[in-house]
Amino acid sequence: MDVVVAAGLVVLAWWAPPRRAGRWRWPMRIGLVLLGLVALWKLASARAGLVGPTLLRVDVDRPVVALTFDDGPTPAYTKPVLDLLEAEGVRATFFVTGQELAGHPELGRAILEGGHELGNHSWSHGRMIFRSAAWLTEEVESTDRVLRDVGVTGPIPFRPPYGKRLWGLHAVLGERPAVLWDVEPESFADIASDPEALAAHVVERAQPGSIVLLHAMYASRQATRDALPAIVRGLRRKGLEPVPLGELTR
Ligand SMILES: [Zn+2]
Secondary structure (H helix, E strand, C coil): CHHHHHHHHHHHHHHCCCHHHHHHHHHHHHHHHHHHHHHHHHHHCCCCCCCCCEECECCCCCCEEEEEEECCCCCCCHHHHHHHHHHCCCCCEEEECHHHHHHCHHHHHHHHHCCCEEEECCCCCCCCCCCCHHHHHHHHHHHHHHHHHCCCCCCCCECCHHHCCCHHHHHHHCCCCEECCCECHHHCHHHHCCHHHHHHHHHHHCCCCEEEEEECCCHHHHHHHHHHHHHHHHHHHCCCEEECHHHHHC
């Protein structure tokens, strides 16, 4: 469906420049096509739910925030992250890829046993835009199946890789929202490698109903793992209790 929209844009851009534009007609065509494609690319990451149901934060009547971890589960870091969370007495949501979960279903079960939630982060972590309906469906449904196999019950939250989505993905998801986030400390290069700055950013930005995006499953994310205790304690000092996403939406 995204391809159809993109093709429509190209056709529109092609016919838009008037004949009297003369020799400027071609540069105008190319410029408009490029502009249209950039606009689509931007739209795919848009914060607002312009293309389908999107969750950035949740309206809550309690002082709670959702801690969410993307990617994995990886054998090297699942246990350390679970230990850190257990030490702080906190539960979270892990958006895992079907591929990694299928390789290590025991890690998925360990996450559930810790009282945490599992979510769907696609099968292969490809960008889910400009893809066929069949590919998108397979990415979502095969991951749902592995999640069910490791013991997930109830609704499965879905987060698209890189937060990117267009009409095609939403057609597959239906009413199920794309779960994004409103606090993303690692997106700022100057604080991503500094645990103290990372925690301070989260604590400062989080409000009741916030969804915090973190990555802690790869070697490169040591700063995030180091920041976890300070994030949890800082949020609590602010009166905000970190919970799994499902407790925000229920
Ligand atoms: Zn991811």
